[in-house]
Amino acid sequence: MGLAQAQAELFSDAWMKAFMEEWNKETAAIVEPLANLDNPFTANIAYGIYGDDQPKGVLIVEKGKVVSAGTYNGETLKWDLRAKPESWDKWLKAGKVGKLDMAKPAMWGGLGFEVGNYSAMMKDPSMMGPFMKSFEVMSRVNVE
Known part of the structure; x- marks a missing residue:
């Protein structure tokens, strides 16, 4: 599969649903640590391409578990992660x-946060571990 084809599928409805399935398999590394925080992690997390008007896909997370996923439809967001297509491709x-x-802004190939308290997350190991693990989980998403 070429980059152009992969980018057409990245963060699509089907891709996000497959991401949800992979996320929820990571009970010990993602779901439980986020559920066991003093304030259990509940958030709408969007993903998209830097420079676009809105994100492409969204995960609805309740107490660490993804309960819904799909195309972004105007949901109120707690997190909105953006990067250039070539950056997403590299990380996946x-x-x-x-x-x-x-540490780099999205315009220079880094990960951008349109919405979300990036610095607070970076200082909190209980959130940082699951966040980093989510990129490994993304790399396993396979949409035929």
């Missing part, structure tokens, strides 16, 4: 986002 192939990529 690697199964991780690099620390330097997290």
